[in-house]
Amino acid sequence: MDSNMCQTSKSFDSETAEADASYEEENEHEIATAEFGEEEELKPVDSRPNPQLWITRNSSHADFDDDLENINISNFFHRVDSDQIIYQSKKRRLKLVGKYVMGDLLGEGSYGKVKEMLDSETLCRRAVKILKQRKLRRIPNGEQNVQREIKLLRKLDHKNVIKLFDELHNYEKQKMYLIMEFCVGSLQTMLDSTPDKKFPLWQAHDYFLQLIEGLEYLHSMRIIHKDIKPGNLLLSLENQLKISDLGVAETIDLFAKDDTCFIGQGSPAFQPPEIANGLEFFPGFKVDIWSSGVTLYNITTGRYPFEGDNIYRLFESIGKGVFTIPPEIQEPLRDLLLGMLEKDPYARFSLQRIKRHTWCTRQPSPEGLPKVPVPPLRGDMWHSLTVLPYLIEHYYDEPLEDASEDDGSQHEYITERQLNEMDERRKQRDRTFVVAENSNGNAQSSSSSSKKSSRWKKTISCMSFKTIPGCKQS
Amino acid sequence: MKMASHRENNIANYQIISILGHCFNQLAVVQLAKFIPTGAMVAIKKFDMDKIKEAYLVESEIILTRQLNHPNIIKYIVAFVSGPQVCVVSPLMAYGSCRDLLSRHFNEGLCEPAIILIIRDVLDALDYIHKKGYIHRAIRGSHILISDNGKACLAGLRYACPIVLNGKWQRSIHSFPSTTERNLNWLSPELLEQNLKGYNEKSDIYSIGIVVCELSNGIEPFAGMSKTLMLTEKVRGYAPSILDSTTIPRDENIESGGDCEISTNILNRRFSDDLHEITNLCLHREAYDRPTAGQLLTHPIFKNNKRLLPLPELLKPALPLSDRVGYDTV
Numbered sequence: 005m006d007s008n009m010c011q012t013s014k015s016f017d018s019e020t021a022e023a024d025a026s027y028e029e030e031n032e033h034e035i036a037t038a039e040f041g042e043e044e045e046l047k048p049v050d051s052r053p054n055p056q057l058w059i060t061r062n063s064s065h066a067d068f069d070d071d072l073e074n075i076n077i078s079n080f081f082h083r084v085d086s087d088q089i090i091y092q093s094k095k096r097r098l099k100l101v102g103k104y105v106m107g108d109l110l111g112e113g114s115y116g117k118v119k120e121m122l123d124s125e126t127l128c129r130r131a132v133k134i135l136k137q138r139k140l141r142r143i144p145n146g147e148q149n150v151q152r153e154i155k156l157l158r159k160l161d162h163k164n165v166i167k168l169f170d171e172l173h174n175y176e177k178q179k180m181y182l183i184m185e186f187c188v189g190s191l192q193t194m195l196d197s198t199p200d201k202k203f204p205l206w207q208a209h210d211y212f213l214q215l216i217e218g219l220e221y222l223h224s225m226r227i228i229h230k231d232i233k234p235g236n237l238l239l240s241l242e243n244q245l246k247i248s249d250l251g252v253a254e255t256i257d258l259f260a261k262d263d264t265c266f267i268g269q270g271s272p273a274f275q276p277p278e279i280a281n282g283l284e285f286f287p288g289f290k291v292d293i294w295s296s297g298v299t300l301y302n303i304t305t306g307r308y309p310f311e312g313d314n315i316y317r318l319f320e321s322i323g324k325g326v327f328t329i330p331p332e333i334q335e336p337l338r339d340l341l342l343g344m345l346e347k348d349p350y351a352r353f354s355l356q357r358i359k360r361h362t363w364c365t366r367q368p369s370p371e372g373l374p375k376v377p378v379p380p381l382r383g384d385m386w387h388s389l390t391v392l393p394y395l396i397e398h399y400y401d402e403p404l405e406d407a408s409e410d411d412g413s414q415h416e417y418i419t420e421r422q423l424n425e426m427d428e429r430r431k432q433r434d435r436t437f438v439v440a441e442n443s444n445g446n447a448q449s450s451s452s453s454s455k456k457s458s459r460w461k462k463t464i465s466c467m468s469f470k471t472i473p474g475c476k477q478s
Numbered sequence: 479m480k481m482a483s484h485r486e487n488n489i490a491n492y493q494i495i496s497i498l499g500h501c502f503n504q505l506a507v508v509q510l511a512k513f514i515p516t517g518a519m520v521a522i523k524k525f526d527m528d529k530i531k532e533a534y535l536v537e538s539e540i541i542l543t544r545q546l547n548h549p550n551i552i553k554y555i556v557a558f559v560s561g562p563q564v565c566v567v568s569p570l571m572a573y574g575s576c577r578d579l580l581s582r583h584f585n586e587g588l589c590e591p592a593i594i595l596i597i598r599d600v601l602d603a604l605d606y607i608h609k610k611g612y613i614h615r616a617i618r619g620s621h622i623l624i625s626d627n628g629k630a631c632l633a634g635l636r637y638a639c640p641i642v643l644n645g646k647w648q649r650s651i652h653s654f655p656s657t658t659e660r661n662l663n664w665l666s667p668e669l670l671e672q673n674l675k676g677y678n679e680k681s682d683i684y685s686i687g688i689v690v691c692e693l694s695n696g697i698e699p700f701a702g703m704s705k706t707l708m709l710t711e712k713v714r715g716y717a718p719s720i721l722d723s724t725t726i727p728r729d730e731n732i733e734s735g736g737d738c739e740i741s742t743n744i745l746n747r748r749f750s751d752d753l754h755e756i757t758n759l760c761l762h763r764e765a766y767d768r769p770t771a772g773q774l775l776t777h778p779i780f781k782n783n784k785r786l787l788p789l790p791e792l793l794k795p796a797l798p799l800s801d802r803v804g805y806d807t808v
Contacts, residue, residue: 105706124706126659129672188674241652241672378674386673395710 098398101181102172104130108390110381111190115140115150115251121183122391129186129241129389130169137178149251154182156227156250164218166238166248187248188241188378188387191234191303197379202306204373205337211237212300213364214245219292220355222247226256228263228288231270232295234303239378241387256288263288272315273308274298277347280322290349293358297344304337305330309345336362485515486567489560492522498574498799502536502636503657505529510570510799519799520555521571525564532657536564539636546610550603552623552633572626572798573790575633576619576689580696583796586741587696587721590749592792596622597690597756598780599630604686605771607632608679611642615655617685618664619692626798628789637661641679650676663700664688667712668765680765683774687718687760694720694749694757715763722749752779 099106107120110131116139121130140146157168170183191211195201203211215237222229229236229250236249252269265288268279276294278286301309309327312318325347329338340363343353358364381387485491492511498521499508506525513520525536540557555567573579576596579588588596600622607614614635621634637655641648654672658665666684668677692698699718700708719725721744756779762768769777790798 122706124704127662127670127705127709128654186672241654241674241676243652386675388673389671389713392710392713395706396714399707399710 096394096397098394100124101132101174102170104132104170104172104181104183105391105394106132107394108382110187115143115146120186120390122389131184131186133182133184135180135182137180150180153250153253156253156255157182157184160222160225160227162218162221164214164245164247165221166246184248185240185246187238187246188381189239190248191237191239191245191299193379194239194376195234195303195306198376200306203303203376204370205304205368206370207375208300208303209363209368211245211303212296215247215296215299216355216358216364218245218247219296220359222253223289223292223355226258226263228254228256228265229292230254230268230288230295231274232292233271233274233299235271237299254288265291270295272318273310275319275322276349277323277325278349280319287349289355290352293344293352293355294349297341300344301329301341305333309341336366340364486513486556487558489558489565491515492520492567494522495519499578502530503660511567513567519570520567521569523566523568524560525566526562527564528562535636535657538638540564540566542612542635542638546607546635548603548606550599550629550631551606551635552631569625570799571623571631573624573628573793573796574799576622576624576630576693578620579624579793579796580619580693583793585696586744587694589792590694590753591786592789593690593693593753594779595628595783595786595789595792596624596630596693597686598775598783600632600686600689601771601775601780603632604682605775607638608641608682608771611647612638612640613651613677613679614638614682614685615669616658616661616664617682617689618661619689619698622689624789624793626790628793630789648678650678652676662705663698663708664692666765667715667763670709671713678765680768680770683760683768683771684762684765686771686774687757690753690757690760691718691720694722694753695744717758717761717763720749720753720757722747724748724754750779752777755779 101121103124104121105124107122110118110120112118116133116135118131118133121132122128123130135150137147140150143149154168154171157166161167166187167185168182169185170181172181172183173179174181191203195203202208215232219229219232227250229247230252231249232247236247238246238248240246254265254267256263264285266285268275268286268291270291274295276286276291279291298309301307307330309329310318310321312321325345327345329341333341340353340358340361343361344358346352353361377385378387381390491514493514495510495512497507498510500506501508501523502525506523509522509524511520511522512518527533527536530536540554543552543554544557552568552571555569557564557566559565576588587593600617604614604617614632614637616634616637617632618634621632623631623633625631637658639651639653639655641651652672652674654669655661662670664685666677666681668675669681688698700711703711721740723746726740726745756774756777759769759774774780786792
């Protein structure tokens with residue numbers, strides 16, 4: 005199915021295509037430059053005497069796309085071989101936002117980048133959502149949605165709902181930083197990493213129960229999430245599910261007589277028939293039940309109950325409410341799916357009914373398929389602190405491991421091919437490291453770490469805390 | 479534990495004598511009190527619940543402490559609510575915490591026999607806690623209390639976490655303790671790293687290593703250092719050591735020109751090889767290389783305790799609180 009069908013409809017407008025393209029672009033770039041830090045720090049440089057016009061992954065398409073239709077593209081752009089694109093590498097620079105040390109990119113939300121951060125006082129790992137006012141204004145209801153989300157998150161406190169810890173503003177740069185709980189990935193990224201795009205039943209069961217618990221809390225706070233889907237269900241280091249992205253959530257008025265809603269937003273593939281059919285009003289909480297049903301269907305079968313080539317076909321199919329469940333899905337899960345994906349919202353299962361359902365109360369045996377793990381982040385299966393290399397660079401001011409192994413020479417300019425090679429090499433090393441660790445790693449890794457620290461053994465002793473020579477205090 | 483009788487639940491039955499100290503980020507006060515019906519001296523910890531946001535921590539500490547029963551773990555005689563306060567009554571630990579002893583009397587550290595006696599008691603408690611399926615996560619001098627007869631008791635169980643989840647013994651734990659800011663210097667590298675490898679009860683063993691340094695040197699390693707530098711030091715495998723003539727290179731210290739003023743006392747003293755060994759064992763970068771609490775207890779250093787003087791003798795000139803109170807009130 006078209007990936008757009010699984011995206012929130014708030015981005016459904018003419019900008020989507022462009023936004024998607026730039027997302028791909030930036031994302032790819034980010035991965036390639038991950039070793040060197042932020043993308044701003046790698047700038048194409050013009051080192052040749054006779055520069056020709058070339059376009060890099062980083063150049064702003066915004067300058068061109070206005071006139072694209074009138075211009076023969078092949079005349080306008082010169083083809084450049086990939087190793088002729090040159091990046092200049094800067095050192096990893098420690099960047100502080102408030103008391104937080106900035107780390108690497110974790111993902112891209114609908115409104116901006118999500119990066120890792122480390123609280124320099126508590127040393128607790130955090131994630132930060134970076135919102136650019138400029139970008140927000142381009143999205144319909146962007147600013148309004150963000151304000152609403154912040155207001156909601158501030159008052160929420162549940163183990164299965166993402167927590168907001170802090171908000172920082174940089175008025176000069178027109179940036180907003182939302183400091184949130186650190187997560188290692190979404191159910192979607194995990195599904196994408198498997199061939200069948202599904203979880204073993206026992207694992208799906210674990211996540212589903214946590215989803216229901218979080219949803220019960222949200223509903224008790226009179227909040228309808230409206231965008232429940234695997235991409236919005238994150239996992240913490242402790243394997244705890246966190247419902248995230250309350251950008252289109254709606255709060256029922258305290259004095260409203262029931263949960264009637266009038267607006268449907270959210271990702272098309274997860275919308276209930278009442279929204280697909282364009283009903284004027286509908287019971288709100290049952291919207292979340294339906295999308296949780298689609299989510300459960302999706303994570304247990306690897307498919308979607310309703311599909312369509314475009315949003316109209318999809319809504320047509322959802323509107324009819326007819327779907328099939330693959331034969332391998334047995335009772336009582338079948339019954340649960342049928343109850344949650346009931347066309348009539350009033351006949352659809354309630355949360356209480358779901359909680360009491362036999363499939364929920366009885367845990368499937370953890371046999372059969374192995375657990376789907378959290379996929380590695382840029383080759384790192386352990387999702388280690390990405391802030392650490394910046395701190396090491398800052399405190400010890402020595403070339404990074406990566407650089408020192410790089411033929412011994414310090415590159416000032418790096419071509420894209422070299423960049424890819426280094427990335428490849430790093431991946432290979434990670435792989436061999438994992439193997440080594442599994443076989444007899446302990447001795448090996450401890451010896452290497454003691455080697456690394458030898459330089460400091462003498463200077464930093466227990467008593468020399470008054471001044472630390474050669475170290476800049478943060 | 480026997481059910482507390484009515485009179486023990488009543489704050490009016492306690493005559494407050496003085497303040498012993500504060501804890502829980504200054505939101506709880508520890509007072510010395512006399513239980514009027516029997517005349518026994520006790521310590522009352524009062525949590526101001528109007529100011530404490532993490533009420534669950536107070537709750538979990540009381541629940542866990544009351545579940546444990548070991549001579550080297552602090553006992554709660556009774557816990558009750560009095561107005562806006564939660565009060566916890568425990569037997570008086572007359573020498574206070576190891577932190578108190580270090581700051582009041584032993585700025586350059588305790589003598590080796592005292593360290594051995596204290597660490598042995600703490601290891602006993604830790605072995606028990608680990609076997610019960612908990613990781614303490616806050617082993618530090620201020621959480622080790624000494625009774626008037628020289629017994630060390632482990633406290634500070636509000637940071638502990640269960641190893642058993644959903645009825646299963648977990649191979650690794652990933653949760654990061656909340657409000658743990660003041661414990662950070664004692665925590666193991668793997669706990670601080672917060673990655674998918676996680677940590678296990680060996681994390682406490684690392685903290686034991688830091689406590690040995692704290693008790694020997696008078697101050698814990700990494701004290702006064704920025705937290706982020708402490709983190710990188712630990713992750714890179716820097717292992718602190720106990721300071722004596724073997725670990726401080728003499729010439730270098732003189733060269734650095736008073737950069738860190740170390741007293742001649744420390745420069746000339748000599749801890750045993752066993753104590754150095756214990757410290758190094760505990761502070762291995764890889765949790766796998768560290769011994770368990772049970773294994774550590776079999777180390778020869780803990781074997782010849784009988785020949786050591788009792789702890790109260792070793793702690794002189796420090797006096798237990800009850801004696802001091804005696805002087806004050808006479």
